[in-house]
Amino acid sequence: MRSLDTNFSLFLKQLVEQKEIPSITSLARLLGFSRRTIYHYLEKCNYLLGQEGNAKLMSEAGRLSLSASQADIIKCWLDEEHVRESILTTSERRQVILALFLIESKKWQLSSLQSVLNVSRNTVLNDIQSLRAKLLDQELEIKSVKARGYFIPVGEVKRRELLYDFVHRTETENSKLVYDTLLDLATDENEAEEATSFRVRARRAVETAEKILSKKISGQDMRILTKTMQLYKIRVAGKARFKWEQLDKTLIEERLEFPAAKALLDELPELYRGIECNEEQHYYAVLLLCMDKNEDAHFQSVPFGELLELSGRWFFYLKN
Known part of the structure; x- marks a missing residue:
């Protein structure tokens, strides 16, 4: 519901x-x-x-x-x-509010947050104040203007990292309700059925990439990846521009993950705008690259929410 x-x-x-x-x-x-x-x-x-x-x-x-x-x-x-x-705790409600500001698919003001979350004005103000204090550690801030509502001025890569962190936390803490609440509030009612359909297609697209890579992604990582892709899709639909200048593209293009990412995107064209297809291919290649198999043949993923910090490690491993 x-x-x-x-x-x-x-x-x-x-x-x-x-x-x-x-x-x-x-x-x-x-x-x-x-x-x-x-x-x-x-x-x-x-x-x-x-x-x-x-x-x-x-x-x-x-x-x-x-x-x-x-x-x-x-x-x-x-x-x-x-x-x-x-059921929603104060912490969970604040997670949802932060993710809504990051997705930015709608204009969020005090009144609209009160309405959808069924809490008082003071509760929303306290939630935003708490989030502001936590974001200071990452040198981020929550701003508000009448025409735009609340928003977080941050680059698209960092924004995706934070959205991934949201999905990772809800999945590892088994907080399905929190993720579903976010998806409900970030999308329109006529998109509810499409959202379920997209996640099914996203799973099939990742399975196509698995065949190219000859490796299996763990069940939990599969859920995290497909749910995160669903949030990224909302950003793409909102015409958010994506450019990842930190990535050494030549190194990534030499990896099998690069054609695997293309196969994935070919099945999910709504994950990119035409002019940014190449950028997204590199991005999803990195997401796939972060999922490695350890020596015991179990599957262990690098936290690909930390994408900005991973580049040094990728290049070291790729060159050695």
């Missing part, structure tokens, strides 16, 4: 409680919303009901009524949302 903003939740609760709505106007007055907002929420509710194979809510002369099955489904949505709110 996708994240429910506060007002939409109120709309759903009122539907379940009344079951029979005499008119759109009366519901709008009761909730203090405009008629246009009610129609928007009705359309949103019908979209979600349709995703679960249920009939849409019908309106006859402005009158709405819920069937028992529709009411049960909506109650489940509300219950799931309540559970998620109670």
Whole structure:
């Protein structure tokens, strides 16, 4: 179930409680919303009901009524949302906020963060203040302007490193809920099904690269890589420009990971814009290069979230 903003939740609760709505106007007055907002929420509710194979809510002369099955489904949505709110810790919520600022697929302001996270204004302010203090160690800062909302001015490579760190942490700590919450908030509702499809295709693309490399990537690394690629895809769709000047491309092009990365990207064209295909090929070659097999034949990956710091080690290993 996708994240429910506060007002939409109120709309759903009122539907379940009344079951029979005499008119759109009366519901709008009761909730203090405009008629246009009610129609928007009705359309949103019908979209979600349709995703679960249920009939849409019908309106006859402005009158709405819920069937028992529709009411049960909506109650489940509300219950799931309540559970998620109670499960997310302060630390997890701050992880989500930081990742939202890094992805920057939407404009985030205090009011919008309050709404989607269902917390107070002071809670959001405290979260941002805590994140600012932690980012100081990396010489990064959180800024805010009216036209853009909150954002972190940082290069794309470092931004990807931080997003990878987010995915790595949620995966190693088994915090699926945190990652799913981020993905819900960073994407639009009509992209929910596509997100699942992309992860399946991403796994197949990595498996294609595995065949070229004649090595198997561990299950956990596979999940981390495909989830990270999903976040990178959002950045690419947002026209974020990527250029990695620190990379010694000649050395990477001599490795088998380079054609493996091309095979991977050929299956996932949404991971790059045409003019940056070569940059992305080098980037994904490095991600694959960071996954090595140790002497015991177990698979051990270098933390490829530390990409900027790894270049010296790559070149040493490649030359010796």
